[in-house]
Amino acid sequence: xxxxPNEEYILAFLKKLLDTPSxxxxxxxxxxxxxxxxxxxxxxxxxxxxxGAILEVDGEDSSRTIGLSAHVDTLGAMVRAVKSEGxxxxxxxxxxxxxxxxxxxxxxxxxxxxxxTGTILSTHPSVHxxxxxxxxxxxxxxxxxxxxxxxxSKEDVLKLGISxxxxxxxxxxxxxxxxxxxxxxxxDDKASVxxxxxxLESMKRENWKPKFxxxxxxxxxxxxxxxxxxxxxxxDEMIAVDMGCIGDDLSCKETDVSICAKDSSGPYDxxxxxxxxxxxxxxxxxxxxxVYPHYGSDASAALSGGNNIRAxxxxxxxxxxxxxxxxxxxxxxxxxxxxxxxxRA
Numbered sequence: 001x002x003x004x005p006n007e008e009y010i011l012a013f014l015k016k017l018l019d020t021p022s023x024x025x026x027x028x029x030x031x032x033x034x035x036x037x038x039x040x041x042x043x044x045x046x047x048x049x050x051x052g053a054i055l056e057v058d059g060e061d062s063s064r065t066i067g068l069s070a071h072v073d074t075l076g077a078m079v080r081a082v083k084s085e086g087x088x089x090x091x092x093x094x095x096x097x098x099x100x101x102x103x104x105x106x107x108x109x110x111x112x113x114x115x116x117t118g119t120i121l122s123t124h125p126s127v128h129x130x131x132x133x134x135x136x137x138x139x140x141x142x143x144x145x146x147x148x149x150x151x152x153s154k155e156d157v158l159k160l161g162i163s164x165x166x167x168x169x170x171x172x173x174x175x176x177x178x179x180x181x182x183x184x185x186x187x188d189d190k191a192s193v194x195x196x197x198x199x200l201e202s203m204k205r206e207n208w209k210p211k212f213x214x215x216x217x218x219x220x221x222x223x224x225x226x227x228x229x230x231x232x233x234x235x236d237e238m239i240a241v242d243m244g245c246i247g248d249d250l251s252c253k254e255t256d257v258s259i260c261a262k263d264s265s266g267p268y269d270x271x272x273x274x275x276x277x278x279x280x281x282x283x284x285x286x287x288x289x290x291v292y293p294h295y296g297s298d299a300s301a302a303l304s305g306g307n308n309i310r311a312x313x314x315x316x317x318x319x320x321x322x323x324x325x326x327x328x329x330x331x332x333x334x335x336x337x338x339x340x341x342x343x344r345a
Contacts, residue, residue, distance in 0.1 A: 002283055002337065002340070002341070003199075003202045003206065003208075003336070003337060003340035003341075003344075004202070004206075005198045005199075005201075005202060005333045005336040005337065006198065006201050006202065006205060007329065007333055009197075009198065009201050010194050010195065010197070010198040010201075010329075010332060010333065010336065011176055011182075011194075011329060011332075013037060013194045013197055013198075014176075014182065014190060014191060014193075014194035014332065015174055015176065016033060017030065017033065017072065017190040017193055017194060018172045018174035018184045018185075018186055018187070018190055019172060019174055020033055021076075021107060021109070021167075021169035022072055022073055022074050022076075022169070022186075022220075023073065023074055023075065023076020023077070023078075023093045023094070023167055023168075023169055023223075024073040024074070024075075024076065024093050024094060024220065024221050024222070024223045024224045025073075025078075025093065025167065025221070025224070026076065026109060026167040026169070027051060027072060027073050027220040028051065030072050031051060031052075031053060031072065031218070031220065034053050034072060034193070034218050035053065037197060038053070038055055038200075041197075041200050041201060041204050042204065043055045043056070043057065043200055044056045044057075048230060050220065050221060050230075051220050052217060052218060052219045052220045052221070052227065052228075053217070053218040054215055054216070054217055054218075054232060055200070055214075055215070055216040055217075055218070056213070056214070056215055056216075057200070057203065057209075057210060057213065057214040057215075057216070058209065058213055059209055059210045059211055059212040059213040059214060059343075060209050060210070060211055060212075061211055061212050061213075062212075062213050063212070064212040064213065064236050065212060065213040065214070065215055065232075065234045065235050065236055066210070066212050066213070066214055066215075066235070066236065066237055066238070066239070066342075066343060067214075067215050067216075067217060067231055067232070067235035067237065067238035067239070067302075067309070068196060068199075068214060068215075068216045068217070068238070068239050068241060068339065068343075069216070069217040069218075069219055069227075069228050069231075069238060069239070069240050069241065069298040069299070069302075070189050070192035070193045070195070070196050070216075070217075070218060070219070070240075070241040070242065070298075071189045071192075071193075071218070071219040071220065071221075071222030071223070071227050071242070071298060072189070072190060072193050072218050072219070072220055073219070073220045073221060073222055073223050073224075073227070074094070074169075074185070074186040074188075074190070074223060075092075075093065075094035075095075075096050075170070075185070075186070075223055075322060076093040076094065076167060076168060076169050076170060077090040077091060077092055077093055077101075077106075077120075077167075077168040077170075078090070078091050078093055078165060078166065078167055078168060079091075079108065079145075079162065079163065079164050079165060079166045079167075079168065080164065081164060082154045082157045082158060082162065082163070082164065083144065083154065084153065084154050085152070085153070086147065086151035086152050086153050086154065086156050086157050087144040087145060087146055087147065088108070088118070088144060088145040088147065088157070088162070088168075089141070089143075089144055090120070090140065090143055090144070090145060090168060091140065092140060093167075093223070093224065094223035094224060094322075095223075095322065096322040096323070097138070097322070097323065098138040098139055098140060098142070098143055099138040100322065100323040100324070101120050101143075101170060102120060102121065102122060102138060102143070103119065103120070103121065104119070104120045104170050104171060105117065105118070105119055105120075105170075105171040106118050106119065106120055106145060106168050106169060106170050106171060107168070107169050107171075108145065108147065108162055108166055108167075108168050109166060109167045109168070109169065110160075110161045110162055110163070110166050111161075111163070111165070111166065112161050114160075114161055116147055116148065116149060116160065116162065117147075117148045118145040118146055118147045118148055118168075119145070119146045119148075120143060120144070120145055120146075120168075120170075121143070121144060121145075121146055122136055122138060122142050122143055122144075123136075123142050123143070123144055124136040124142070145168065147160075147162070170185055170186075171185070172184045172185045172186050173185060173324075176329070180328050180329045180330065181254070181326055181327070181328050181329075182326065182327050182328070182329060182332070183324065183325070183326040184324075184325060184326075185324065185325060186325070187243065187316075187318050187325040187326070187327050188242070188243040188318055188321055188322065188325060189222065189241070189242050189243055189315070191243065191315075191316050191318070191327055191331075191332050191335075192241040192242055192243065192315050192316065192335065193218060194332060195241060195315075195316065195332050195333075195335040195336045195339065196216055196218075196241060196336075196339070198332070198333070198336040199336050199339050199340055199343075200216075202336070202340065208344070210343035210344060211343065211344055211345065212343070213234075214343060215231075215232055215234075215235055217231060217298070219298050222242075222297070222298050222301070225296065225301060226301055226305075227298045227301055228240070228298035228299070228301045228302040228305070229301045229302065229304065229305035230305060230307075231302050231305075231307050231309070233307075235307070235309055236309060236310070237269070237272060237309055237310040237311065237312075238298075238299055238302055238307075238309050238310070238311045238312075239272070239276075239299070239311070239312045239313070239314060239339070239342065240297040240298040240299035240300075240302075240311065240312070240313045240314075240315075241313075241314060241315050241335065241339065242297045242298065242313060242315045243258070243315045243316060243317075243318035243321055243325075243327075244256065244257070244258020244260070244288070244290065244314075244315050244316060244317040244318060244331075245258070245290065245292050245295065245317075245318070245321055246317055246318065246319045246320075246321075247319075250288070250290045250292075251288035251289070251290055252288040252290050252317040253286070253288065253317050253331075254316075254317045254318070254319055254326060254327050254328040254331055255286055255317065255328045255330040255331050255334070256286045256287055256288045256316075256317045256331055256334070257280060257285060257286065257287045257288075257314055257315070257316065257317070257331065257334045257335050257338050258287070258288055258290060258314060258315050258316070258317050259273060259276050259277055259280070259287055259288070259289045259290075259312075259313075259314050260289075260290060260291070260292055260295070260297075260312075260313040260314070260315075261273055261289055261290070261291055262291045262292070263291070263292040263293070263295040263296060263297065263300065263313065264292070264293055264294060264295055264296050264300075265296055265297075265300035265303065265304065268299065268311055268312045268313055269310040269311055269312055271310070272310055272311070272312035273289075273312050275342070275345070276312060276314060276338065276342060277289060279338060279341040279342055279345060280338055280341075282341070283337060283338070283341050285334050285337050285338050285341075286330075286334060287334075287338070288317070297313050299311035299312065299313050314335065314338060314339075315335060316331030316332050316334070316335045317331050318331075
């Protein structure tokens, strides 16, 4: 019998995740949310040295351990310099287009715990002032944060307690529409985290166990490349659950589960990928098999880190990745269904 995800639970947890700032390197707050949710489901949780969470579920057969991963860290920025006129120069955390964050609201997180709001702008932000405002290249050294405080100099900013190395998070603007779309920044990869918790919630609600032991890694450095470079040594195979891409030469839709056959790190395990395809067909789960040449995952990091595993990659289809992203709730639910089918098979 197929697992039926608790749709209300998954969407409510996803909204909480999206509303919690968590750029790579600044994830303590969102990890607290993960810890609280795991505790409410009675799931054993431990931490790796980087602050990633490892959730454990006993299976019917303890001879093998399957790893599932999703990352809760997101794109963001850090203060690179405080400028003489009282604005902030940024350095990127993760890979995104500068024009995708232009005119976005943001929060500056100081090391004392105090926060300030601001807006990310180009240094030529007005067509009434700059003749090249439309064509001015959006690149890192042409972008700055306008702080929502009465500051006119570097000294004014420093008095607020803002300094180089402070994190800057982007307003997610998370919305779940009546038609079922989830539109927000950072759906990559918080949609997948919510799908994993949907899996855990169904185990508790429907009282079922996976065939083999499970270890779920909620990683917190994926966007900078090393989220799952280390995984527990007893994991035999691993499925990275991460967003599926939508665009030219790709079949994935916003309601599909993406099954990635190959990304920039090379092909994923043939047998695991084939099994996922066959299970999706058998369960009637909408899916697409695609190749992502500009993509890497936690599974890529785990393989590059020398872990002795087989690996595969699936996830909900997401449009406009690393910009203003959108998926449909059905893609998230379908991801939970496919994961359930895999860990029960």
